[in-house]
Amino acid sequence: MHQTEQKSTDANVHPTAFIGEADEAGPHDANSIRAVTIGRPRQELYAFWRDFRNLPRFMENVKSIELLESGRSRWVVAGPGGKDVEWVSVVTEDVPGERIAWRAEAGGDIDHEGWIEFRDAPPRRGTEVRVFISYDPPAGTVGKLVAKVMQREPRVQARRELRRFKQLMETGEVTTSKAPDAAPRA
Amino acid sequence: MRALCWHGKGDVRVDTVPDPRIVNPRDAILKVTSTAICGSDLHLYDGYIPGMHSGDVLGHEFMGEVVEVGPGASHALKVGDRVVVPFNIACGNCFPCQSQLYSACDNSNPAEKADASEIAYGYAMTGAFGYSHLTGGYAGGQAEYVRVPYADVGPLKVPDGMADDQVLFLSDIFPTGYMAAENCDIEEGDTVGIWGCGPVGLFAIKSAFLLGAHRVIAIDHYPRRLELAKEAGAEVLNYHEVKVREALSEMTGGRGPDSCIDAVGLEAHGFSPDNVIDEIKTIAKLATDRPHVFREAIMACRKGGTVSVPGVYGGFADKIPIGAFMEKGLTIRTGQTHTHRYMARLLEHVQEGRIDPTFLISHRLPLEEGPEGYRMFKGQQNECTKVVLKPH
Numbered sequence A: 001m002h003q004t005e006q007k008s009t010d011a012n013v014h015p016t017a018f019i020g021e022a023d024e025a026g027p028h029d030a031n032s033i034r035a036v037t038i039g040r041p042r043q044e045l046y047a048f049w050r051d052f053r054n055l056p057r058f059m060e061n062v063k064s065i066e067l068l069e070s071g072r073s074r075w076v077v078a079g080p081g082g083k084d085v086e087w088v089s090v091v092t093e094d095v096p097g098e099r100i101a102w103r104a105e106a107g108g109d110i111d112h113e114g115w116i117e118f119r120d121a122p123p124r125r126g127t128e129v130r131v132f133i134s135y136d137p138p139a140g141t142v143g144k145l146v147a148k149v150m151q152r153e154p155r156v157q158a159r160r161e162l163r164r165f166k167q168l169m170e171t172g173e174v175t176t177s178k179a180p181d182a183a184p185r186a
Numbered sequence B: 001m002r003a004l005c006w007h008g009k010g011d012v013r014v015d016t017v018p019d020p021r022i023v024n025p026r027d028a029i030l031k032v033t034s035t036a037i038c039g040s041d042l043h044l045y046d047g048y049i050p051g052m053h054s055g056d057v058l059g060h061e062f063m064g065e066v067v068e069v070g071p072g073a074s075h076a077l078k079v080g081d082r083v084v085v086p087f088n089i090a091c092g093n094c095f096p097c098q099s100q101l102y103s104a105c106d107n108s109n110p111a112e113k114a115d116a117s118e119i120a121y122g123y124a125m126t127g128a129f130g131y132s133h134l135t136g137g138y139a140g141g142q143a144e145y146v147r148v149p150y151a152d153v154g155p156l157k158v159p160d161g162m163a164d165d166q167v168l169f170l171s172d173i174f175p176t177g178y179m180a181a182e183n184c185d186i187e188e189g190d191t192v193g194i195w196g197c198g199p200v201g202l203f204a205i206k207s208a209f210l211l212g213a214h215r216v217i218a219i220d221h222y223p224r225r226l227e228l229a230k231e232a233g234a235e236v237l238n239y240h241e242v243k244v245r246e247a248l249s250e251m252t253g254g255r256g257p258d259s260c261i262d263a264v265g266l267e268a269h270g271f272s273p274d275n276v277i278d279e280i281k282t283i284a285k286l287a288t289d290r291p292h293v294f295r296e297a298i299m300a301c302r303k304g305g306t307v308s309v310p311g312v313y314g315g316f317a318d319k320i321p322i323g324a325f326m327e328k329g330l331t332i333r334t335g336q337t338h339t340h341r342y343m344a345r346l347l348e349h350v351q352e353g354r355i356d357p358t359f360l361i362s363h364r365l366p367l368e369e370g371p372e373g374y375r376m377f378k379g380q381q382n383e384c385t386k387v388v389l390k391p392h
Helices: A042-050 A052-057 A140-149 A154-171 B039-045 B111-121 B164-171 B173-182 B199-210 B223-231 B244-251 B292-300 B322-327 B339-351 B367-379
Strands: A030-038 A062-067 A072-078 A084-095 A099-104 A112-120 A127-135 B002-008 B011-016 B028-036 B061-069 B082-085 B145-148 B191-195 B215-220 B235-238 B259-262 B306-309 B331-334 B363-366 B387-390
Touching: A030 A154, A042 A052, A042 A099, A042 A112, A042 A127, A042 A154, A052 A062, A084 A112, A127 A154, A154 B111, B002 B367, B011 B367, B028 B082, B028 B164, B039 B367, B061 B145, B061 B164, B082 B164, B164 B173, B164 B339, B173 B199, B173 B306, B173 B339, B191 B199, B191 B292, B199 B215, B199 B223, B199 B259, B215 B223, B215 B244, B223 B235, B235 B244, B244 B292, B259 B292, B292 B306, B292 B322, B363 B367, B367 B387
Parallel strands: B191 B215, B191 B259, B215 B235, B259 B306, B306 B331, B363 B387
Antiparallel strands: A030 A127, A062 A072, A072 A084, A084 A099, A099 A112, A112 A127, B002 B011, B028 B061, B028 B145, B028 B387, B061 B082
């Protein structure tokens, strides 16, 4: 349904929240946005994330990130059913202290793109971090369900990684209740 | 090590399990010297709490001796320190912790465990010891040893010369009763009505007097509990014998208690999230919570008064007298205990002799007899007021 009527929602909210518009909210089939507030300064969080070599410290299923030239990096991630998933990521936007956007290069295992934004939170709260992911679920709807059950679906992964990012930045640790040999990397 | 493990409804056993180890820098390992069975443990025992896996180690009220400290906590604790540990886990760094809302810590529930309670409640529950994977799947303290995360924040050092029995209840039930009473905003001349004379209710009675209550009226049906409540200074009502609201009205000259504490909580039906949650394997279709006491507290409380709810609820409730709540202008205050906020202060009350928590202990058993302890605590609620296990 095209917007023939003027919307009166004026607030700065992402299309994924609009009723019936999640599908058009991004270039791929599955789109989601997730926000978390972290009690650290915006610049510090941006700088930590922008050095992608830091990301495996809290991204549990990322096996390796190899920095290539010109904002490109090769990612190897544990995928559904224990099979490794690989792609090359390209930074498409980089506004220091504010925003990093990326896109998976054609030819990789998962076609996706996304961005992360850092905004000052209201006083005493630190920084609001928003992550948007747009991707094609592996092998259609059935694949998406399977991936979700296997807890590897990108949207679920992103939610968990944001929690871990917050834990690491605020407490210095990634929270775990597992025995040492099963703990996520910290 | 030996540990008390959950294996299903009515099935707890002492098993040999791997010793806990330091995982994160701020961890410590405790040798447990005393640990208690809580009324909430009975919900686990009765199979009402989802997110339990066979083999989970129980226990959230415990204390002991530090045997290992990670580098991130060594500024606060050293090997040999005797500490009592709060039942919920708080990082100390997040906004809630900084605001002393420790039971709302953002970070203590592991990321992969947080989904279930986020779906059920809108926000993930805070981590706690030995209380299902909803609260993070942490091994509990009804064991010989336990891993304590954020050990620079939680554990409270025990002064020399104090016995375990004197301080063990700082881990949960004493702060819980105290916060319940504090939440009543007790003022001069106030009468506090307290439903439930289990451990939390009994500590709430004592705390209410500490905080200046003029009178406390306590309600239960177990004679032994009413006796303890009376010994704590309350005027007692057995709800099998009297019509509670009528009695309260008469006793307060028609006003109603100025504040009412629901120290009963959900009755026997357990947590009942709205949707079946993918990750939770044990949930079937559960009935809604039965909030008899909550309803009665709202109806009995004086206009403009406060209803304080330490009693645990998990899901949804029908027929709440929300009209009475609104038209009488009540305040409802509730939440899991912000244990860390109270422990030092309450330790001082014990040291100064204003409260002796040992009154509550009816049984002391070795850890190996833990299963019998559960059976007793569940089956003999009149005689058995609190079971303390000694793992060493």
